[in-house]
């Protein structure tokens with residue numbers, strides 16, 4: 001389970017800069033707990049305009065001398081990326097994976 005998606009699953013062309021995996025447990029429609037994880041991707045294309053994407057666009061890679069700035073940008077991104085309603089996002093991810101035949 002260490003494979004990294006080669007391209008963004010949303011636009012299928014963008015470069016995935018970061019993947020946030022959110023372990024989650026939610027209750028499905030029949031009331032049974034379901035364990036899984038939701039993934040939030042930082043895509044160079046879908047998330048263009050995000051300061052974190054801008055950073056990578058400018059610098060190409062994470063630089064140690066920018067650790068503090070990167071930490072701040074990452075933190076801000078996590079704040080935005082973290083689903084407001086984890087259940088919905090997890091379910092949506094599950095549904096999409098199911099439609100792709102991955103489950």
Ligand SMILES: [Zn+2]
Nearest residue numbers: 008014043046
């Ligand atoms: Zn994308």
